[in-house]
Amino acid sequence: xxxxxxxxxAVKDAPAATLxxxxxxxxAPAAAPLVPMPLEVLVPEARQQTxxxxxxxxxPDCRLHGLGQTKYIDDMYLPGMxxxxxxxxxxxSAKIISIDTSxxxxxxxxxxxxxxxxxxxxxxxxxxxxxxxxxxxxxFHAGDGVAAVAAITEQIAxxxxxxxxxxxxxxxxxVDPLESLQLETxxxxxxxxxxxxxxxxxxxxxxxxxxxxxxIFEASFRTQMVEHVPLEPHASLATWDANGxxxxxxxxxxxxxxxxxxxxxxxxxxxxxxxxxxxxxxNFGGKNEITTEPVVALLAKKTGRxxxxxxxxxxxxxxxxxxxxxxxxxxxxxxxxxxxxxxKIRLVLxxxxxxxxxxxxxxxxxxxxxGPYNIDNLLAEAYVVYTxxxxxxxxxxxxxxxxxxxxxxxxxxxxxxxxxDPLEMxxxxxxxxxxxxxxxxxxxxxxxxxxxxxxxxxxxxxxNGNGAAA
Amino acid sequence: MKAFEFVAAKDAQHAVALLAQHGxxxxxxxxxxxxxxxxxxxxxxxxxxxxxxxRAAGLNELKMTEEGLSIGALVxxxxxxxxxxxxxxxxxxxxxxxxxxxxxxxxxxxLGGNLVTAVPSVDSGPTLVALDAIVTVLGPSGxxxxxxxxxxxxxxxxxxxxxxxxxxxxxxxxxVGKPTAFLKFGLRKGQALALVNVAGSFWVDWGKxxxxxxxVALGAVAPKVIHATSAEAYxxxxxxxxxxxxxxxxxxxxxxxxxxxxxxxAEYRRDLIAVLTKRALEGAYELAKxxxxxxx
Amino acid sequence: MATVxxxxxxxxxxASVPPETTLLKLxxxxxxxxxxxxxxxxxxCGACTVIVDGKSVNSCLMLAGQADGxxxxxxxxxxxxxxxxxxxQLFEEKGSLQCGFCGPGVIMSAKALLDENPDPSDxxxxxxxxxxxxxxxxxxxxxxxxxxxxxxxxxPAARKSA
Numbered sequence: 001x002x003x004x005x006x007x008x009x010a011v012k013d014a015p016a017a018t019l020x021x022x023x024x025x026x027x028a029p030a031a032a033p034l035v036p037m038p039l040e041v042l043v044p045e046a047r048q049q050t051x052x053x054x055x056x057x058x059x060p061d062c063r064l065h066g067l068g069q070t071k072y073i074d075d076m077y078l079p080g081m082x083x084x085x086x087x088x089x090x091x092x093s094a095k096i097i098s099i100d101t102s103x104x105x106x107x108x109x110x111x112x113x114x115x116x117x118x119x120x121x122x123x124x125x126x127x128x129x130x131x132x133x134x135x136x137x138x139x140f141h142a143g144d145g146v147a148a149v150a151a152i153t154e155q156i157a158x159x160x161x162x163x164x165x166x167x168x169x170x171x172x173x174x175v176d177p178l179e180s181l182q183l184e185t186x187x188x189x190x191x192x193x194x195x196x197x198x199x200x201x202x203x204x205x206x207x208x209x210x211x212x213x214x215x216i217f218e219a220s221f222r223t224q225m226v227e228h229v230p231l232e233p234h235a236s237l238a239t240w241d242a243n244g245x246x247x248x249x250x251x252x253x254x255x256x257x258x259x260x261x262x263x264x265x266x267x268x269x270x271x272x273x274x275x276x277x278x279x280x281x282x283n284f285g286g287k288n289e290i291t292t293e294p295v296v297a298l299l300a301k302k303t304g305r306x307x308x309x310x311x312x313x314x315x316x317x318x319x320x321x322x323x324x325x326x327x328x329x330x331x332x333x334x335x336x337x338x339x340x341x342x343x344k345i346r347l348v349l350x351x352x353x354x355x356x357x358x359x360x361x362x363x364x365x366x367x368x369x370x371g372p373y374n375i376d377n378l379l380a381e382a383y384v385v386y387t388x389x390x391x392x393x394x395x396x397x398x399x400x401x402x403x404x405x406x407x408x409x410x411x412x413x414x415x416x417x418x419x420x421d422p423l424e425m426x427x428x429x430x431x432x433x434x435x436x437x438x439x440x441x442x443x444x445x446x447x448x449x450x451x452x453x454x455x456x457x458x459x460x461x462x463x464n465g466n467g468a469a470a
Numbered sequence: 471m472k473a474f475e476f477v478a479a480k481d482a483q484h485a486v487a488l489l490a491q492h493g494x495x496x497x498x499x500x501x502x503x504x505x506x507x508x509x510x511x512x513x514x515x516x517x518x519x520x521x522x523x524x525r526a527a528g529l530n531e532l533k534m535t536e537e538g539l540s541i542g543a544l545v546x547x548x549x550x551x552x553x554x555x556x557x558x559x560x561x562x563x564x565x566x567x568x569x570x571x572x573x574x575x576x577x578x579x580x581l582g583g584n585l586v587t588a589v590p591s592v593d594s595g596p597t598l599v600a601l602d603a604i605v606t607v608l609g610p611s612g613x614x615x616x617x618x619x620x621x622x623x624x625x626x627x628x629x630x631x632x633x634x635x636x637x638x639x640x641x642x643x644x645x646v647g648k649p650t651a652f653l654k655f656g657l658r659k660g661q662a663l664a665l666v667n668v669a670g671s672f673w674v675d676w677g678k679x680x681x682x683x684x685x686v687a688l689g690a691v692a693p694k695v696i697h698a699t700s701a702e703a704y705x706x707x708x709x710x711x712x713x714x715x716x717x718x719x720x721x722x723x724x725x726x727x728x729x730x731x732x733x734x735x736a737e738y739r740r741d742l743i744a745v746l747t748k749r750a751l752e753g754a755y756e757l758a759k760x761x762x763x764x765x766x
Numbered sequence: 767m768a769t770v771x772x773x774x775x776x777x778x779x780x781a782s783v784p785p786e787t788t789l790l791k792l793x794x795x796x797x798x799x800x801x802x803x804x805x806x807x808x809x810x811c812g813a814c815t816v817i818v819d820g821k822s823v824n825s826c827l828m829l830a831g832q833a834d835g836x837x838x839x840x841x842x843x844x845x846x847x848x849x850x851x852x853x854x855q856l857f858e859e860k861g862s863l864q865c866g867f868c869g870p871g872v873i874m875s876a877k878a879l880l881d882e883n884p885d886p887s888d889x890x891x892x893x894x895x896x897x898x899x900x901x902x903x904x905x906x907x908x909x910x911x912x913x914x915x916x917x918x919x920x921x922p923a924a925r926k927s928a
Contacts, residue, residue: 068801572897
């Protein structure tokens with residue numbers, strides 16, 4: 001008997017009481033066998049081309065994705081689970097005068113409400129601990145959470161959030177990073193200074209380099225704030241056990257860091273915090289630090305029930321981290337053959353409302369800002385400043401894409417002005433085997449020249465008449 | 471979404487009765503691509519009742535009548551795109567429908583809904599205005615009709631009274647088969663809001679090689695869809711030439727009242743109007759020539 | 767409460783939900799069919815795409831009441847216990863999905879396309895997927911997979927594993 005007939009017979013023959021469950025099981029979609037992993041593990045020779053290159057890789061998870069069977073956090077449900085929503089400030093800069101949660105608490109279906117005061121240690125962050133779980137005295141950007149509600153349905157939680165009344169003393173927001181850079185601007189984040197990170201790289205003597213240059217070019221470049229827009233919004237689900245340990249299922253990428261931050265904000269030992277990173281629907285850097293995790297943990301503790309919180313799409317834009325906008329000022333001295341003799345760079349990173357991953361971004365941006373070029377005389381000064389805008393944090397590249405846009409555009413502009421082929425301009429300056437990086441690291445396995453030349457051949461750079469500049 | 475009641479209307483009359491019964495806090499639901507999207511993150515009070523007309527009888531037919539082409543208000547954008555009548559007589563309407571949203575939203579979204587939401591950049595508006603379309607609404611006291619250009623009153627505002635339902639869009643007999651082209655400029659090829667919409671339409675006097683009954687309708691550059699009146703006046707009876715089309719574009723840009731916002735400056739929009747008007751007129755002319763060749 | 771009866775993946779299903787419940791929420795929370803995803807809830811991202819009466823729609827933009835009496839196909843209705851649907855098979859072979867969140871929506875859009883247009887051009891495939899946002903893959907492998915499904919359908923003799 002074939003499977004279909006067999007199943008139809010099973011449904012027909014099943015006693016009435018079990019019909020529902022049998023039918024339910026038959027509805028279950030294909031649970032195909034797992035794709036077998038290769039049994040031999042290839043161990044590459046050190047310092048040799050890894051044999052992984054040019055191998056066909058398999059994604060075993062593709063099967064369950066295609067079946068719609070992959071369970072993301074929003075697909076997870078624990079019995080008795082409550083839904084949490086967070087109230088967002090909606091104002092860029094303010095003092096919180098009072099928060100009245102009484103009407104929300106009284107709503108039928110609302111099980112608990114918390115504010116910043118309920119957070120045992122209300123500061124955290126990957127480097128500077130300047131970010132609150134829920135803002136309790138000061139709002140630094142419109143996406144700041146000021147209160148959170150756990151209710152039996154998501155809609156009730158959202159309705160309750162609207163009933164929370166917050167009294168603000170509105171302060172003038174600072175949105176221009178250059179304004180924040182001026183020391184006269186009142187401290188946005190007192191007692192932290194506006195400029196909350198700086199990195200300076202000095203190599204050689206730029207004044208000497210500029211003096212010896214035939215031409216000096218100056219240009220300023222700006223990039224915009226970018227949001228990761230992972231298809232899956234941020235989400236977490238917390239549940240406590242009888243021994244006072246919390247398990248949090250989360251879209252979080254860096255779970256060891258998350259564990260430390262949850263332990264810190266909840267003032268509990270790390271050994272009592274378990275974070276399970278689930279299959280994530282896109283991260284790109286935006287899910288590198290905790291967002292809702294301490295909130296769901298606290299609400300779950302207060303209510304005695306599992307609590308799940310998912311960001312709405314608007315919250316993804318205002319309350320999750322974004323890519324740093326950069327203001328990049330370049331001054332480059334070159335010989336008439338296009339050899340770079342000196343470069344002076346100032347970077348101003350719009351560091352948003354909280355530090356998040358700004359220090360890492362600052363470091364990368366600064367180190368990479370000179371570009372992959374041999375520059376004997378270099379001064380790169382990079383600053384990150386607070387503004388009352390969406391948090392800026394990690395996003396694919398961590399500062400590298402922004403400066404790349406700047407130094408490559410700059411190279412093209414200079415090549416055009418000097419009437420040198422843009423490719424030639426690169427070849428004359430690019431790092432080589434044994435070159436020193438801006439921070440004087442000796443570089444090996446440098447194949448930029450070879451790659452550029454091969455690439456140029458492949459897409460016919462010279463054949464298209466792209467050789468000579470206009 | 472916040473709670474509301476749901477009631478399904480059997481036909482247009484029933485819908486109107488329900489709207490009258492439930493008063494101004496009730497709202498009509500057809501495709502849901504505008505209403506539900508608006509309600510999702512709204513902090514305003516929800517409608518008390520949603521009157522679902524998505525399966526109301528008699529409102530989704532597309533047929534040629536004595537008066538012209540009758541399009542039921544519930545005709546979806548996909549239906550328009552797949553209609554042989556549209557393909558033969560009004561390819562510009564297919565073009566316009568295709569620029570709306572994406573497949574999923576076109577399968578749900580209705581022509582009536584698109585017109586009633588009446589955003590200044592309404593994509594189905596300019597072509598219908600250029601074709602002198604007439605809309606009919608049904609109310610407690612019966613039907614009334616008016617030109618589409620008058621139906622649009624302002625941003626998100628139409629002449630529709632609360633207890634009325636848009637039931638039909640008619641393209642009058644005189645406009646059936648009129649060579650028309652529509653162009654939309656958005657920041658993406660799909661799921662984009664129009665920076666500028668242009669529809670150009672005219673008959674050709676083949677003897678004089680002149681524009682007859684020219685229409686240029688602009689969208690997204692005024693509080694509602696407008697006629698580029700100086701362009702139309704200029705073209706009327708004039709000999710067809712590339713220069714005339716360029717000049718019409720220039721005049722249309724002057725007729726437009728665009729704003730500057732984060733998507734584009736008013737200046738850029740005017741520039742687009744000038745270029746797109748010329749192209750729409752060129753497109754309509756190509757269509758006219760092709761039709762004439764077919765008839766020979 | 768709105769009581770709706772629909773055919774879902776070939777089976778008659780009934781649910782009783784608040785009237786403001788979307789079809790998406792109904793599928794996910796009442797019927798435990800969590801394949802359709804909530805990505806934006808306003809019909810922009812397409813992660814909620816299902817097929818209703820043969821047409822792909824954003825299930826977040828339909829109310830439960832509007833689904834009454836209709837025929838609904840979700841991602842869970844494509845495969846059988848024995849076989850993956852060809853689109854699922856080719857998506858796996860080509861490696862078309864990464865995080866997978868957009869996957870069910872894309873596959874439903876692809877199915878709706880191929881049901882109506884068995885031999886779509888590259889442009890027609892892109893047009894059909896315009897309402898499904900993907901942040902991971904850049905769509906290339908999805909388009910290849912859909913083309914392969916179309917070719918296999920039209921030329922079964924030529925069908926070989928990737």
